[in-house]
Amino acid sequence: MSLILRLIMKGNSKIKLYDTRTFTAKFMPAAEIREMLKGDPDRFFIVRVEEMHRHVDRPVPPSRATNHTIMYLTAGKLFMKVGSETYTIHKDEMLIVAAGQIFSFEEYNTTKFNRGFLFHFNDTFLPGKFGKAPFVQEFGFLKPFSEPRLQLDKEGTRYAGQLLKRLHADYSRNGLANGALLQSYLLALLCEMARMYQPQSPATxxxxxxxxxxxxxxxxxxxxxxxxxxxxxxxxxxxxxxxxxxxxxxxxxxxxxxxxxxxxxxxxxxxxxxxxxxxxxxxxxxxxxxxxxxxxxxxxxxxxxxxxxxxxx
Incomplete structure (x- = not known):
């Protein structure tokens, strides 16, 4: 568990966090989902939004996950609660749920037009110094209670799309067998996101x-x-x-x-x-x-x- 996550949970040891397989078994029990999650999905997985979304057939109450989850849309509109606020993303936008953050789909969105990618990873999956606190904090969007929406610029859309397609293609074929390659793609993607991430500064x-x-x-x-x-x-x-x-x-x-x-x-x-x-x-x-x-x-x-x-x- 990351340092950030331990700080969030400090003082409340009774909160149980969902790991990937527990969460999907509870809210997306389809066999197809289990087949998509290869190797150790608590370290890393990536799926297409449309492949996973169609198996979510019920509201998801407020929950915590052990790892970071990021959704990127290439089409459609997606909304969910992060903390007590409801956020909406559209094409070429990302929604980021940092490890330990509370999220929910209490009002289930039945739209079938969403397209994109959903990826999920643990801090320790990042290579080298980035997999060790406090270096992961270099990615401001992964800090607790940071702004969870990220709008990609034209250049970022092109690069992120390429990296996500490569991540998905290799993971779908090989799971985590090519771990070093997946780590390199993921780190490049996070660095590209960090370039575009501009948290709002309070005006007053x-x-x-x-x-x-x-x-x-x-x-x-x-x-x-x-x-x-x-x-x-x-x-x-x-x-x-x-x-x-x-x-x-x-x-x-x-x-x-x-x-x-x-x-x-x-x-x-x-x-x-x-x-x-x-x-x-x-x-x-x-x-x-x-x-x-x-x-x-x-x-x-x-x-x-x-x-x-x-x-x-």
């Missing part, structure tokens, strides 16, 4: 403060659940933080904290068999009754009802 000091607050919530929501906790970390008053975050995002800091807690809870409800009381404790809420009320306030159903709705237990 207020936007920067709101952005840093949201990052801290993702990191500390299991242990810090009051606005005053984050105000202290940011060296501002709680009143100032409330005003800035609400003005910049339209949401109160309390709502961001609650949503992060409940998103984590939904992962635990889906990926473990923990009783509701233990799920509550794992996300930092000792009072199970309060947790159920909070869950129902935002989700319109109890945690048990959520499990039933999603067909989880």
């Amino acid at each position: 000091a207020s936007a920067a403060l709101a952005g840093e607050f949201r990052r801290l919530v993702q990191e500390y929501h299991n242990t810090k659940q009051q606005v005053t906790d984050y105000a202290a970390l940011l060296h501002v008053t709680a009143n100032h933080l409330n005003k800035v975050v609400k003005a910049a995002t339209g949401k109160s800091p309390t709502r961001f904290i609650d949503e992060a807690i409940l998103l984590e809870a939904k992962v635990l409800l889906g990926q473990t068999t923990l009783p509701v009381g233990e799920v509550a404790a794992a996300v930092g809420i000792e009072d199970a009754s309060y947790f159920s009320r909070l869950f129902k306030k935002y989700e319109g159903m109890t945690p048990v009802g959520y499990r039933k709705k999603m067909g989880l237990r």
Whole structure:
């Protein structure tokens, strides 16, 4: 497990992460999928979006994966949730789900027109220094909570398309037998992505403060659940933080904290068999009754009802 992923999971050892075969067996159990995943798919695999997409026949609840997943479209439109935000990509765009990030397809998109590639890899599959932390952090789009969308320019579209076709062709024929060749293609692709990746800089000091607050919530929501906790970390008053975050995002800091807690809870409800009381404790809420009320306030159903709705237990 990468250093980045260990930092994300710090303080919550009860969260189970899906490996590739467990995830596909649960949500895409078709034999054709198993045949496409060759060798050790937790290290690396690549498939065509259209080949995998047609086997997704149900919503995928909030989940975590052990590795990085990147989708590139050559046609169509794809949307999914990364964290609590819904993102949409179109032709010549990529959607990046970094290792440990929460993702979901709670509203299943039944479109059959998507074309492109989906590839999935572990940090350790990268060659040389790039397979060891902190060098992987040179790829800003693989850092936790980074902007997950990447629009390719004309040159990048040409190069990325060529590299993905080569990766897919060799993997489809040989699995991981030509590991050094796959690693070289993958590294070249990631370097090309890094060239085009330009995370947005906050336009104002207020936007920067709101952005840093949201990052801290993702990191500390299991242990810090009051606005005053984050105000202290940011060296501002709680009143100032409330005003800035609400003005910049339209949401109160309390709502961001609650949503992060409940998103984590939904992962635990889906990926473990923990009783509701233990799920509550794992996300930092000792009072199970309060947790159920909070869950129902935002989700319109109890945690048990959520499990039933999603067909989880």
